[in-house]
Amino acid sequence: MTPGRTAAARAADAPTLVMAAHGTRSTHGEEVLAGLRDLVHRARPGHRVELAYLEISAPKLEEVLPALGGPVVVVPMLLAGGYHVHIDLPGIVARTRPDAVVARPLGPHALLTGLLARRLDRAGLRATDAVILGAAGSSDPGALADVRAAARLLSVRLSRPVTAAFASAGAPALPEALDRLRSGPAPRVAVASYLLAPGFFQTRLEESGADLVSASSAPTPTSRAWSGPATTRPSPPRRVPPCASRSDPALIRPARDRSRRTPPAPEPRAGSRGGVRRRRGSGGAGQVSLPVSRRRR
Structure with missing residues (x-):
């Protein structure tokens, strides 16, 4: 079997990745999620990647799953647990594609923490700002606990x-948290958006009256990640935002400073073995001769 056919066979056996998003009435939000699907597809060439929605938007997850052949992995494009993760999505999978594998939701996770920090940094976060992690909310206590865990990270x-x-x-509630922090010593209050894409709740965060609101998590058409697939060539060193830490996966090791030269070896001390010897000349002045080897006994 040729290597090309081997790669094709592996791609055929690879599961289809279905990104299951909540759904939105925002056209811009749908465009951002479609762009995120394209980014995932470019990162995994040869693998099929589909985007489906639990409600509001189309295509619906219950319509996409039965039409797919081969193994399927469903990834909840949600940043916390809740009704959709624990009840709605598993019910759709059980009815339409019981052999599918369902992954965990995207958050809370350390990678999201790094992304939130970078979003805040780009929005202009200052060292003296108070910070709120703004989420949509849920009636599920487990979902609220996930958001609070993300806030601790x-x-x-x-x-x-x-x-x-x-x-x-x-x-x-977001207005209550804003009022409480405004009564404190911080001169400004910043809101980190714990939302995947633009839409109704992102607009509510932006209209909350906070001094600063970061963008949602998914890349937008103006972001660097949207421009195309990642190149296989190594990226040049870049400046890391002040809020990033060494554990951040986006932290790039700085290039080695090749301008440093190896310091010269110290000169041997006079009179030592293998060093310089002084001999008396005719004029009585000490003259330096080349190193001499040890005399044979």
Whole structure:
């Protein structure tokens, strides 16, 4: 079997990745999610990648799954648990594609923490700003606990307190958290968006009255990741945002400084073996001769 046919056979046996998003009435949000699907596809050439929605948007997950052949892996494009992760999505899979494998939701995760920190840095976060992690909210206590866990991870990354607040269900509500932090010593309050794409809840965060609101997590058409597939050539060293830490996967090791030269070896001391010897000349002045070897006994 030729190597080309081997690669084709492996691609045929690879499971189809189905990105299961919540759904949105925002056309811009749908475009961002479609671009995220394209980025994943370019990162895994030869593998089929599909985008489906649980509600509102099309195509629906219950329509996509039965039409796929071969193994299928469903990834919940959600940043926390809740009704859709624990009840809605598993029910759709059980009815339409019971052999499919369902992955865990995207968050909370350390990689998301690094992304949130970089989003805040690009938005202009200052060292004196108070920070809120703004999420949509849920009636599921487990989903709220996931958001608070993400806030603790971000707090460690930023080395400052981070308050989890919610735009809909959940306590504290975003306006309440803003009022409490404005009464404190911080001159500004920044909101880190714990949302995947633009839409209704991102707009609510931006209209909350916070001094700074970061962009949602997924790359937008103006971001660097949108421009095309990653090259196989190594990237040049870049400046890491101040809020990043050494554990950040995006941290790039700086290039070796080749301008440093090996320091010259120290000169041997006079009179030592293998060193220089002084002999008396006719004029009585000490003259330096070449190193001499040890005399044979």
